[in-house]
Amino acid sequence: MARPTIADIALRAGVSKGAVSFALNGRPGVSEATRERILRIAEQMAWRPHSAARALGASRVDSVGMVIARPARTLGVEPFFAHLLSGVQSGLSAESISLQLLIVEDTEAEIEMYKRWTSEHRVDGVILVDLTVRDPRIDELKALELPAVVIGGRGGKGQLPSVWADDRDAMLTIVEYLAALGHRRIAHVAGTPIFQHTQRRIRAVRDAAPRLGLLDAPSLTTDFSDAEGAATTRRLLAQADRPTAIVYDSDVMAVAGLGVAMEMGVSVPGDLSIVAFDDSILTQLMHPALTAMSRDTFDFGRQAAEVLLSVIANPATMINRRTADPVLTVRESTAPPA
Amino acid sequence: MARPTIADIALRAGVSKGAVSFALNGRPGVSEATRERILRIAEQMAWRPHSAARALGASRVDSVGMVIARPARTLGVEPFFAHLLSGVQSGLSAESISLQLLIVEDTEAEIEMYKRWTSEHRVDGVILVDLTVRDPRIDELKALELPAVVIGGRGGKGQLPSVWADDRDAMLTIVEYLAALGHRRIAHVAGTPIFQHTQRRIRAVRDAAPRLGLLDAPSLTTDFSDAEGAATTRRLLAQADRPTAIVYDSDVMAVAGLGVAMEMGVSVPGDLSIVAFDDSILTQLMHPALTAMSRDTFDFGRQAAEVLLSVIANPATMINRRTADPVLTVRESTAPPA
DNA sequence: TTCGGGAGCTATACCGGTTTATCAATCCCT
DNA sequence: AGGGATTGATAAACCGGTATAGCTCCCGAA
Numbered sequence: 001m002a003r004p005t006i007a008d009i010a011l012r013a014g015v016s017k018g019a020v021s022f023a024l025n026g027r028p029g030v031s032e033a034t035r036e037r038i039l040r041i042a043e044q045m046a047w048r049p050h051s052a053a054r055a056l057g058a059s060r061v062d063s064v065g066m067v068i069a070r071p072a073r074t075l076g077v078e079p080f081f082a083h084l085l086s087g088v089q090s091g092l093s094a095e096s097i098s099l100q101l102l103i104v105e106d107t108e109a110e111i112e113m114y115k116r117w118t119s120e121h122r123v124d125g126v127i128l129v130d131l132t133v134r135d136p137r138i139d140e141l142k143a144l145e146l147p148a149v150v151i152g153g154r155g156g157k158g159q160l161p162s163v164w165a166d167d168r169d170a171m172l173t174i175v176e177y178l179a180a181l182g183h184r185r186i187a188h189v190a191g192t193p194i195f196q197h198t199q200r201r202i203r204a205v206r207d208a209a210p211r212l213g214l215l216d217a218p219s220l221t222t223d224f225s226d227a228e229g230a231a232t233t234r235r236l237l238a239q240a241d242r243p244t245a246i247v248y249d250s251d252v253m254a255v256a257g258l259g260v261a262m263e264m265g266v267s268v269p270g271d272l273s274i275v276a277f278d279d280s281i282l283t284q285l286m287h288p289a290l291t292a293m294s295r296d297t298f299d300f301g302r303q304a305a306e307v308l309l310s311v312i313a314n315p316a317t318m319i320n321r322r323t324a325d326p327v328l329t330v331r332e333s334t335a336p337p338a
Numbered sequence: 339m340a341r342p343t344i345a346d347i348a349l350r351a352g353v354s355k356g357a358v359s360f361a362l363n364g365r366p367g368v369s370e371a372t373r374e375r376i377l378r379i380a381e382q383m384a385w386r387p388h389s390a391a392r393a394l395g396a397s398r399v400d401s402v403g404m405v406i407a408r409p410a411r412t413l414g415v416e417p418f419f420a421h422l423l424s425g426v427q428s429g430l431s432a433e434s435i436s437l438q439l440l441i442v443e444d445t446e447a448e449i450e451m452y453k454r455w456t457s458e459h460r461v462d463g464v465i466l467v468d469l470t471v472r473d474p475r476i477d478e479l480k481a482l483e484l485p486a487v488v489i490g491g492r493g494g495k496g497q498l499p500s501v502w503a504d505d506r507d508a509m510l511t512i513v514e515y516l517a518a519l520g521h522r523r524i525a526h527v528a529g530t531p532i533f534q535h536t537q538r539r540i541r542a543v544r545d546a547a548p549r550l551g552l553l554d555a556p557s558l559t560t561d562f563s564d565a566e567g568a569a570t571t572r573r574l575l576a577q578a579d580r581p582t583a584i585v586y587d588s589d590v591m592a593v594a595g596l597g598v599a600m601e602m603g604v605s606v607p608g609d610l611s612i613v614a615f616d617d618s619i620l621t622q623l624m625h626p627a628l629t630a631m632s633r634d635t636f637d638f639g640r641q642a643a644e645v646l647l648s649v650i651a652n653p654a655t656m657i658n659r660r661t662a663d664p665v666l667t668v669r670e671s672t673a674p675p676a
Numbered sequence: 677t678t679c680g681g682g683a684g685c686t687a688t689a690c691c692g693g694t695t696t697a698t699c700a701a702t703c704c705c706t
Numbered sequence: 707a708g709g710g711a712t713t714g715a716t717a718a719a720c721c722g723g724t725a726t727a728g729c730t731c732c733c734g735a736a
Binding site: 015016017018019022028029030031034053055056057 | 684690
């Protein structure tokens with residue numbers, strides 16, 4: 001017999017469907033002896049719940065969704081998402097909840113997907129990434145009453161539950177480290193200002209500058225691409241009093257920046273120190289290997305999954321969990337200024 | 339009213355549930371006039387099918403699965419998967435089929451997942467990647483009668499439907515190009531020999547060597563990691579008659595190899611030409627930028643999705659589709675030997 | 677002795693669709 | 707005009723679970 005149902009088990013155990021359901025779900029209504037007998041038979045027949053049937057009766061589908069709204073081209077270079085994903089999965093697999101992943105072009109398509117998922121009952125909740133300033137997704141999700149957790153954005157009032165790392169603190173660590181080495185001209189090649197984390201990093205640099213006696217600490221925004229990272233670096237290094245250290249908001253831009261420095265005959269770390277805000281194999285492959293801020297992205301994802309599950313269980317909960325702080329991994333690309 | 343059901347629509351249209359179902363699915367049984375009326379009402383009420391209910395009645399869940407069995411660490415560096423994924427999705431979204439993605443540690447866990455998906459009716463079919471020699475997954479999937487399509491492995495007899503690119507031809511193109519430049523000592527830093535595509539590439543090099551008058555054309559296997567790529571390169575360059583060109587089976591290894599060359603004072607492309615078998619932003623970020631074999635990975639995924647859908651529709655079909663041939667993108671890392 | 681109540685189980689409704697058997701009305705053909 | 711086929715629709719079964727009302731014992735307290 002292919003794919004036994006609880007009716008088959010009931011028949012074989014000589015009890016009713018209901019009794020089998022009780023036994024399999026560990027709820028009261030059957031004696032311990034009967035429960036064990038049923039469980040043994042179910043095991044023997046290799047029974048597995050039919051996910052659709054369960055989803056129809058109860059109203060959970062044991063599945064959560066995650067939409068990434070980025071052009072595929074810019075995705076995947078950074079190990080960030082891969083690590084995040086496996087972290088999320090490890091958090092979910094404990095409860096054997098499955099993950100639906102979607103890569104779309106823009107936020108509009110992303111929101112459209114949330115609507116569809118909700119109306120078709122395909123997911124119990126979603127995980128949001130790349131939180132922007134005044135993110136339109138937040139209101140939409142609240143309207144849909146779809147449980148959600150935000151990764152990377154600290155939830156303010158009226159926000160969604162979140163899991164976040166302290167970007168501000170991390171950036172301060174970098175800048176203080178560079179200042180301690182003796183750098184006074186530090187530039188920051190930032191990402192897109194629409195992202196909240198970009199804003200927080202820019203603000204951190206600006207706030208720290210006077211305290212550390214920095215002469216100049218400009219934050220220059222880019223679109224996170226290697227091209228703009230390179231172009232910005234070129235501009236910075238062509239200045240009369242060029243910076244002696246540059247902090248990049250991503251590893252890809254840092255690598256592109258390193259390339260520009262080499263091309264312009266600026267030695268790293270001799271004439272220029274480079275720090276990447278985000279670590280990956282990329283930074284380690286370079287010569288010199290790049291000093292970088294590393295986060296435990298896997299754990300990040302795992303925690304997001306945990307929080308989401310508790311939000312699904314109880315939609316009223318509001319959790320804003322702060323994860324382990326990122327640590328600065330010092331490699332060969334930083335040194336005292338000449 | 340939240341989430342209207344077909345019963346609501348039936349009530350409003352003054353017809354039976356059955357009639358509504360017929361109308362919504364474009365099957366005969368209702369008149370054109372009634373059908374239009376029902377469709378208009380459904381539209382008005384913003385009706386969407388409840389995926390679980392549909393999956394229970396009919397026996398398809400409009401969802402396909404993809405399991406990637408690799409340690410998360412090695413994943414994500416290569417844009418390969420990200421591009422493949424979005425390609426698969428673009429192929430699926432046309433039919434609004436969703437994708438379940440799973441990253442697991444090993445093949446055993448992967449097979450376990452297929453069993454679970456099958457018994458729980460969570461997916462209609464799966465996409466396989468990283469085909470190995472005598473891959474155990476093939477037999478398992480056949481036993482489960484789960485529709486599947488293999489990416490990257492040409493299906494022999496008794497195999498599964500597949501979508502593949504011509505690795506052999508691509509490798510020949512690279513070797514011939516290097517030979518035409520004048521190289522006679524070409525080394526091949528290959529991946530793991532358990533992968534079928536690795537085998538095909540190794541064989542291609544071996545077969546082409548005598549025809550092209552190569553003095554030496556060793557293929558050295560690695561685990562695809564940057565570490566082994568670097569170590570192997572170091573060994574090759576330390577030899578008495580070291581190769582004048584090295585072909586790497588992945589972009590990451592090629593980058594690592596470039597690092598070793600620089601470190602050992604071997605100039606690229608002056609003393610050594612480097613070719614990466616797989617293109618990405620990584621190769622373009624380097625100085626010199628790496629000559630690489632580029633494939634249309636997005637299209638690869640899209641076609642896999644297409645093939646899978648037709649296999650699901652008709653499980654008897656056996657398609658072995660060959661995708662567009664990869665092309666060699668020549669950049670700055672290749673030149674005639676000194 | 678009677679009654680209340682809980683434990684253990686059954687029967688059945690239900691979730692939201694799809695599918696099939698059935699039926700009335702109409703049309704066609706001879 | 708009568709009989710068979712076709713069209714347009716309905717009612718009901720069904721998919722595989724979950725939830726609930728209700729039934730039967732059996733035990734203990736009044």
